[in-house]
Amino acid sequence: MLGGTFDPVHIGHLRSAIELRDALVLDRVHMVPARMPPHRATPGVDAEQRAIMLALGIADTPGLYVDDREIRREGPSYSTATLASLREELGPHARLVMALGYDAYLHLADWHEPQRLFELAHVVVVDRPDHRQPLPMALETLIAGRDVASVDALMQSPAGGLLHLSLPTRMAISATAIRERLQRGASVRYLLPEAVERYLLARRLYQ
Incomplete structure (x- = not known):
């Protein structure tokens, strides 16, 4: 699972999704x-x-899928609810991963039911090589004992692990x-993908 506002989706989002798929063999x-x-202004x-723009951007890219369950659900888009829905669909033995960027990771302990995130899925943090800072105490407590050193170690269980991952392509977009x-x-x-650019310009979105 790779969540976000995708406001709008851009090449960096899509390249990261492909590299996550490949690195984690998803x-x-x-x-x-x-x-x-819940943690930022509504787009x-x-x-x-x-x-629609996300679907246009993905097009026929293998392994990438637009999941609209948060759009169909009323109320705040809590990741715990999304993961719970995926877990119910995929069953207790499926290996489920939530990927997020380093900036979002620093605030993970402030998310809705953060402990439950690890009960439902693994967390993979896409690190920024040039960006490290001390972790908040609440986050240190949340992740204690969860770190694993490799993708193989992460995938030994359906959920509960934490892996830091550096992707080969870093796009400052x-x-x-x-x-x-x-x-x-x-x-x-x-x-942006050309189809996304055409869509938003034709509708004068963001102008």
């Missing part, structure tokens, strides 16, 4: 657009349009910067 990556993210573009460029009429060519 059957598929559920890319889950948040309807109502200005509605969830249905963000899901920001959805915030893309929105700002669109607002001032600047080009976003090659920052």
Whole structure:
């Protein structure tokens, strides 16, 4: 599971999803657009349009899948509820992984039912090689004893582990910067999949 607002989806999101799929040898990556993210402002573009752009961006990429369960669910888009739904579908023995970036990881202890996240899935942190800082005490407590050193070790069980992973391609692409460029009429060519660019320009999204 790779969640986010995808506001809009860009090349960095999609490349990270592919590299996570390959590095973890996953059957598929559920890319889950948040309807109502609990830890940030609700996006200005509605969830249905963000899901359409995500589908356009993924196109026929093997192993990537748009999962709209948070859009269909009322209330805040809690990851615990999403993982619980996936666990119910996939069964108790499936190896389920939630991937998140390092910045989000630093706030993991403040999430809704953080302990339950590990009961439902493994957590994989996509590290930023140039960015390390002391972990909050609550996070240290939450992750105590969960670290594993390799993908093979992580996949020995269905859930409960923590793996730090560096992806080979680091793209300094920001959805915030893309929105700002669109607002001032600047080009976003090659920052987004071409089909996504056509969709949002035709509808004057973010302008």
